[in-house]
Amino acid sequence: MASERYNARVTETRWQKAWDEAKVFATANDDPRPKYYVLEMFPYPSGRIHMGHVRNYAMGDVVARYKRARGFNVLHPMGWDAFGMPAENAAMQNKVHPKSWTYSNIATMRDQLKSMGLSLDWAREFATCDVAYYSRQQRLFLDFLDKGLVTRRKSKVNWDPVDMTVLANEQVIDGKGWRSGATVEQRELVQWFFKISDFSEDLLTALDGLDRWPEKVRTMQRNWIGRSEGLRVRFQLDGAVPEGQDFVEVFTTRPDTLFGMSFLALSADHPLTTALAATSPEIAAFVEECHRMGTSAAAVETAEKRGYNTGLVVRHPFLDAVFPVYVANFVLMDYGTGAIFGCPAHDQRDLDFARRYHLTVTPVVLPEGADPTTFAVADEAYTGEGRIFNSAFLDGHSVAEAKEMVAHRLETATLGQAPQGTRQVNYRLRDWGISRQRYWGCPIPVIHCDSCGVVPVPRKDLPVALPEDVDFDRPGNPLDRHPTWKHVSCPVCAAPARRETDTMDTFVDSSWYFARFTAPDADDPTIPEVADAWLPVDQYIGGIEHAILHLLYSRFFTRAMKVAGHVGLDEPFRGLFTQGMVIHETYRAADGSWVSPAEIRIEAGETGRRAYRLDTAEEVTIGAIEKMSKSKRNTVDPTEIIESFGADTARWFMLSDSPPERDVEWTDQGAQGSSRFLQRVWRLVGETAEIAPPPGTPVPDVLAPAALTLRKAAHRTLAAVGEAIETLRFNVALAKIYELVNALGSAIANERAAFAAPGEAAALRETAEILVKLMAPMTPHLAEECWHVLGNGEMLAMSPWPELVPALLVEDEVTMPVQINGKKRADVTVPRDADAATVEKAALALEAVQRALEGKAPKKVIVVPQRIVNVVA
RNA sequence: GCGGGCGUGGUGGAAUCGGUAGACACAAGGGACUUAAAAUCCCUCGGCUUCGGCCUUGCGGGUUCGAUCCCCGCCGCCCGCACCA
Secondary structure (H helix, E strand, C coil): CCCCCCCHHHHHHHHHHHHHHCCCCCCCCCCCCCEEEEEECCCCCCCCCCHHHHHHHHHHHHHHHHHHHCCCEEECCCCECCCCHHHHHHHHHHCCCHHHHHHHHHHHHHHHHHCCCCCCCHHHCCECCCHHHHHHHHHHHHHHHHCCCEEEEEEEEEEECCCCEEECHHHEECCEECCCCCECEEEEEEEEEECHHHHHHHHHHHHHHCCECCHHHHHHHHHHHCCEEEEEEEEEEECCCCCCCCEEEEEECCHHHHHHCCEEEECCCCHHHHHHHHHCHHHHHHHHHHHHCCCCHHHHHHCCCCEEEEEEEEECCCCCCEEEEEEECCCCCCCCCCEEEECHHHCHHHHHHHHHCCCCCCCCEECCCCCCCCCCCCCCCCCCCCEECCCHHHCCCEHHHHHHHHHHHHHHCEECCEECEEEEEECCCCCEECEECCCCCCECCEEEECCCEEEECCHHHCCCCCCCCCCCCCCCCHHHHCCCCCEEECCCCCCEEEECCCEECHHHHCCCHHHHCCCCCCCCCCCHHHHHHHCCECEEEEEHHHCCHHHHHHHHHHHHHHHCCCCCCCCCECEEEEECCEEEEEEECCCCCEECHHHEEEEEECCEEEEEECCCCCEEEEEEEEECCCCCCCCCCHHHHHHHCCHHHHHHHHHCCCCCCCCEECCHHHHHHHHHHHHHHHHHHHHHHHHCCCCCCCCCCCCCHHHHHHHHHHHHHHHHHHHHHHCCCHHHHHHHHHHHHHHHHHHHHHCHHHHCCHHHHHHHHHHHHHHHHHHCCCCHHHHHHHHHHCCCCCCHHHCCCCCCCHHHHCCCEEEEEEEECCEEEEEEEEECCCCHHHHHHHHHCCHHHHHHHCCCCCCEEEEECCCEEEEEC
């Protein structure tokens, strides 16, 4: 037995079948044990799984199997984020229907995932493109509509000219579409919106309670929501004012700098601008120019601050003075009021603008220690703290006091029957535009009627199912050009009407799947009691790239579902973990083309590592270590790894070495190292099985030193591994397991005779069983096989976590380092409960200490019980 | 520019309520077994050393009996956001 190599492929298939047949991982909703919901972000069915999936799902499976062994009723489901563009691209390129492309990919990837031996409840599986799923999503849409959480309005949208669809702000990265990479244009379209901004404040403040989320993600969300407190200030306009536009309002977070004002600027899209443009060709031309300016990061960065003087002026609220009104290209319409007052001395943008148009720059905040008679602003605006000056009644006050004083004065003053100032909180977060001009998505369930307007599809008429007979010959939306699908009669007046042909952003699909998993077959979107019993997800694991989009949308959706009565909580994810990427070396041929790892061999010689093509023996350049990607061809196919090494090796390697939140480099040597280690465990367990007494043999209370030492090591490891898994520090857990295996290996090799007696041998068995149980979450197949080699009948997957014997963690004697002036010079071994005086005496008696003291008394001796002794000479 | 994070051997990393720096692994070198290879096992492995020790956690200071850990100032790298008034 011990000499046989472990055959991963045969063993893994066998245990996967056995677990499946015994329904070990099926989860019942009425199980009375405490619940634990572990979820990994579900995959997009692109065709094949990649190493990133292996890492992600290996981590989740460790948590799931561990919690199951600890007695929890674990929910660990899997599904498919199955709507989206690639299916339509495939349809265009390969003449395959998005539906068959998607479901065939799912079938492949399901098999691949199953070969990993994940402890998933496959009975709960669904794809978001299942009619059964998206019909419930349509019901949620209608519920949200009823609750006023959905609106429809004309808006400027980010238009992706390649994908020919609209993108949310969050989906525009550096001015480019997040999927296509094409430069995004601005267009005006009528769009459906989820009113996520209704929850801005709550989404922000609730972040404080998400203490099991990475701080980084919370910070990113805080920045994204972008709360700012300020004042809305009303100004009186003078000059050739258009009819009915006597006032203009600005939003400012710096009312304290009002006395430093030198101009007022309007957005090109401000109503007043529009009114002025109607009679002024010059203004109209300037507005046109602003619109042409791109919104890409590059365009914004290089764009100069430019403006057009309208000839209008505004009156200062406190001073007897007027200031020019400009239309400026840097003022955004959709933030604040679309107008600002410019204080060049204390705002860099305003300063740039003022310099260009030779406007006055009056400093009103004096930095600490600066001289008020000489302080001036040159090229850099002063945005720091200080005392207000040049500001009449504000002089001498702090920035905070001045803000408050101005706010108070203006909100109690009246200008044209309205308060001159209003305190206001602004958010950067905008409503979530969900309309997409695509086929492969969830249809928005509304009907447009010429006489009744927008009419929701009655719930009895759901689902609004996607038609299957569509073509992808041309760009644009196949639903829109389908000959019959969109033609329906109005549910209200029965007149001919048209279906909405936009579908929902696919981020909608992933915003509630975690809730659907709790009752995947329910007629309603959820069964609220069941959802509330399972949610929140105790541990959610996925990539950092979803820090804002998916996670913020899901937080909104949970709140919206609460309003609509589908769940009873606000926050869907109690614990969040963002794992790092899998990276790999890159290789390039002489012609610059990328070469995949499978096509090369590496030679390590005197001159370092060199790589050669397998087919032509031509040398290739070893490049940077980068994220695995198809474009750089530096991917490793999980299926090939699983077929050659086994799933356990792939899982083990993905969990070893690197901390899970950091990137991990896939190397062939690393994989082989993991494989070697698992073979070693197999051999050691085999040898243990030969000399160990039958299962259940009690371990005597009194053991010989060798057995006791080993037993203590096993329990120490048990405690350490449990803690490491709880805190998701898998690399640390694995290192502790390595140590235990080294201890077991050396015990068997060097002290075999010490384990001859049955009692001592029982300790050997106990150690092997603990080892196997500790490895089970990471390498479940090997562990299960070892468990049975050790003679156990019941499946390990159903067995509880080992019982810790706390007494074994306590040593009778402790060896403490002895420092002299902070540097370690010796060790002293004392009874564990020795008092400080005893320890001090023992330490001072040491030869090294005596030598250092040269007969003198120590100045001071610090004894930290059970930790350290420091002698100050 | 703003915000956040990180700098430890050849490499990935371990050790933080301030208490033995370098666990564990990979790579490398040496040895055993073998006709040979694979597999396996054993040893060495931060630097310097006059073999007593000395130096070493990006750099420079500080606090402390004691600093990878706390404080101040630099340097470097990574990530996120960015005309948000």
